[in-house]
Amino acid sequence: MKIRHWGSGITVALVLCGSLVAGPASSAAEPIVPGHLPYPAGGTSVLGDGIDAGNRNAQLAETVPAQINQSWRAEPPHCPSSGGSSAVSISVSGNRTVVVDRQYQCSWLSAYETGTGKLLWRHGYHFAHVAKIDGLRVYLAHDNPETSQMVLDAFDVNTGALLWASPYVSEYRTVFGSGVVMGGYYALDASTGINRFVAGPSATSEPSLIEAGRVIYNGQGLVEAFSATTGKSIWKYVKPGGNSGPGAGTAAASVHNGRLYIPSISYTEQTLVLEAATGKYIRTLPNSEIPVAFDGRIGIFTTSGYSEPSVITAVDLETGAVQWTHRLGMKDQNYGYEVVSSAPIIANGLVWILAGVDTGTPGQLLALDEITGRVRSGTEVACPPAFGGNLAIAQHRVFVPTTCGVQTYVPGAADTAAPTVTGRTPAASATNVSQDADITAAFNEVVSGVNESTFTLKNPAGTVIPATVTYNETIRVATLNPTAALAADTKYTVTLTGSARAIRDASNNALATTQWTLTTGPGPTVMNRTAWFATGVSQTADVTATFSEPVIGVSATTFTLKNPAGAAVPATVTYNPTSRVATLNPTTTLAADTRYTATLTGSATAIRDVAGNPLADNPSEKEPSATTSWYFTTGPVPTVISRSPAVNATAVSRTANITATFSEPVTGTSGNYFMLSNATTGAMVPVELYSYNAATRVATLNPRGTLTANTKYTVTLTSSTYGGIRDAAGNPLQTTRWTFTTGP
Known part of the structure; x- marks a missing residue:
């Protein structure tokens, strides 16, 4: 089974078969003790990419319980040619929630009241990246379609007023801290936007974070720290595996308790752990394709393989021991599910995960127990998850990125209702x-x-x-x-x-x-039936049906015959269990040249097998019909009652016409159904004219030119499945041939 991957490891994980697996026993692995920090006076904040500027996706001092209720949802207007909207960035600070929504060739930066969802201000762009909140400022990198360059803007979070704009930005990934904000090599003053310095020449183009006065760059084969004040290099770490070992690639790093955690772009590699102050190698840990969530010495890793279930894993950061592994859902035995979310969030002893099939199917917001990994709650999100969006918890709310804007949830009452x-x-x-x-x-x-x-x-x-x-x-x-x-x-x-x-x-x-x-099953079927779509059926014939297995419930109400007006024909119905044949014997002679419909009705109380399976019309279909019907047409069939020249006539005039008189009115007496041919060579004789006299029921064939002397000819009158000579009821003429010989 090949699992689909949608992008780099910073945004995607997969969800497969729902189960919980305990981690391997280890004497070095301490029990998980969830952190419960005091709730801060101003409430918790989410800055748009991780919990804080250092991507410290650490346990939040939040009180959101496992049971939540839906609150407000906000979505910007759709741009022309846009099929949907994806909330790719959610930042929260106090009573301000800032969201970036991306659509086809347009993006929106919107600010809402955190408590009500009321729109405060909004700006539109061609393409916008992730918004970051730093106190009262919002930073956003976006493109300028007129110049094809990137711009870094700073806005007042309350009014949306532009504070400054700078062209000194080389990448969309924006980080801030220590009084500077960076989008690539350039370090801008966070208050004024003035360029303070350019990072050293060995810096990669995208900084990962600013932490404790250090700018951390995770590049191809190299991790480097620069001073956030001067831009000078502080330390370098060369990745031993280059771009194929632990920490391979340029994914955003995270910092926790003084350590850098650098994931690998390859799901087969490992997470590289370095000391943030010195760049000293500490260890490797299992890889996480999206940023790790931290709580004390526990990290929550998200991984996915190409031929195995995707998992959420609690790992002891000191020993690497796996405490528990939670395998997520599976669509069926062949197709897996994907997590469309950023990092997991840890709050109040819960690990929150946004799972979904794709961006076209409603997602599932899961709360896992931090100690055991078991599901504490599951909430269906009405809209599909937004690819690349970040899940957020702040101000006693859960913020979910979806393809119809941001959806929020608030604490709900205790669940006392039983599942159904x-x-x-x-x-x-x-x-x-x-x-x-x-x-x-x-x-x-x-x-x-x-x-x-x-x-x-x-x-x-x-x-x-x-x-x-x-x-x-x-x-x-x-x-x-x-x-x-x-x-x-x-x-x-x-x-x-x-x-x-x-x-x-x-x-x-x-x-x-x-x-x-x-x-x-299998349910009984009709193997054979008399007069199935037949014509020329005898007016005194019985109608029979043979079943694939013994059945019950055959009667005059479940085996019927109706005329064209829909009236039931009186009949006696019998069933032979040995031969499995049902017989319908009309009590009177059927009308001539009339189409009748025979019907066998199956149901739990009609025709069924001994196990109770009703008669099925076509068991190979997903929902076979329980009613089997067919029609037939009674005779008599038309016949030729006279002909000229006569059968085997000799010395026939070479200019004579060929005629045939029928027993009843017919149609189709021309073309390939009334033919004259050379009896020896089979060559067809060209025809000058066909005619049919309805009053006398005579068809005439007039050969083109004079026939050859002393030659035997064959006359053929016939019909076919879709045409030919037949009566008004559709009964076809049986093929009729005769020969004659011309004179001198």
């Missing part, structure tokens, strides 16, 4: 179920405890059918896949067991144990 089953396949009491079918159950909320003992399938004897059970928390669907084909024509019972230790939601509310039945 909202859909199942096959449906309850379904029949004609494929012997190879999977059984699925969809839930109204994320649940846990779905396994082979809580999701079972039993045969009539009560024996559990061996099966593999999986659960996709992204779409909240459990799947039971029997390890072998089910028995034919058998009723099975499906059971979902709920309890505090079985199927339950994240608040430990138990599912009410749910059962339903299904019956496997």
Whole structure:
């Protein structure tokens, strides 16, 4: 199974089969103790790319619980030719929320009231990158279509007024700190936009962060720190693997507790860990394709492989020991899901993840327990996740980037409602179920405890059918896949067991144990039937149908014959269980030249097999019809009652016309259906004129020119499936031939 990747490791991870795997035991791995910092007086802030200017995506002093309720959503207007809008950047500071939305060939920078979503101000651009908030200023790098150059703007966060604009920007990635803001090599004064210095010649074009007076660049094969005051190099670290080892590539680095964490662009490589002050090598850790979230000595890593499930992993930053691994959802056995989000967020002992199939399918906002990795809640996001957007938590709210703007959530009440089953396949009491079918159950909320003992399938004897059970928390669907084909024509019972230790939601509310039945096929079909779309059927013929297996429910109400007016023809209906043949015997002679329709009706109370599977018209179709119908046309068929020249006539005039008189009015007496040919060579005789006299029912063929002397000719009258000589009811003439011989 090949998994799709949408871009560099800074924005994408995959979500596959929903399960939790404990990490390997390690004496060096300490238990996870979630940090619970006091909530700051001014509330928490999110600066647009990580939690703060140093990309310290660390545990937040937030009180948002696992249970949340939807709050306001905001979306900018759509630009011409734009099919949608993606919130790619969310920054929060106090009562100001700043969002960058990208559309086709246009972008919007919008400021909203954090508490209400009220629009405060908005600016439009051709292309805008991530916005960053630094106190009362908003920084944004964007392009200038007129000059094809980049510009770095600073705005007042309250009014949207432009404070300064600078052309000294070489890359869209913007970082700030220590009184400067940088977009590439140039260090601009954060207050005035004046260029203070240009980073040294060995600097790469995109700085990762500014931390403790140091500007950190993560380049191809090199990590370097410069003074945020002078631009002079402080230290360099040459990556031993160049662009193919730990920390390969130029992804944004993060800093935590004085250490730099540098991910690799290759999912097969590792995260490089350096001392931020000196550049000293410390260790490597598992790779994370998006920035790591930190809490104390624990890091939350997100990885994805090309042939295995994508995972969220809690790693001990000191020892590298894996504390737990959470595997996310799976669409089915062949197609995986992708996380469309930035880094995970840790707050209040919860790890928040935004998961989704793609940018066309609603996403799932998951809250994982920081200690165990188990799902504490799952909230369906009405709009698909925005590719490249950052998930944010601040001011007692969750901010979700979507393809229809920013969606916010607020703390909700405790969950006391039990989960329910909202859909199942096959449906309850379904029949004609494929012997190879999977059984699925969809839930109204994320649940846990779905396994082979809580999701079972039993045969009539009560024996559990061996099966593999999986659960996709992204779409909240459990799947039971029997390890072998089910028995034919058998009723099975499906059971979902709920309890505090079985199927339950994240608040430990138990599912009410749910059962339903299904019956496997194959359903009976009609193998043979008399007069199937036939013509010229005898007016005294019986109508019969042979079934593929023994059936019940054959009667005068389930096997009927109707005339063109829709009136039922009185008949006696019988069924022979040995030959599996149903017979309909009309009590009177059928009308001549009339189309009749025969119908066999299948249902749970009509024609069905002994297992209860109703008659199926076409079992190969996804939803076969339970009604089988066909029509036929009674005779008599038209015949030739006289002809000229006569059969085997001799000395026939070489200028004579050929005529045929029919037993009833017909059509189609021309062209390829009334022919004259040389009996010896088969050569067709050209025809001058065809004519038909409806009153006398005589068809005439007038040869072009004089026939050859002393020559035998063959006359052919015929019909075909789609035309030819036939009566008004459509009964075709049976092919009629005769010969004659011309005279001298």
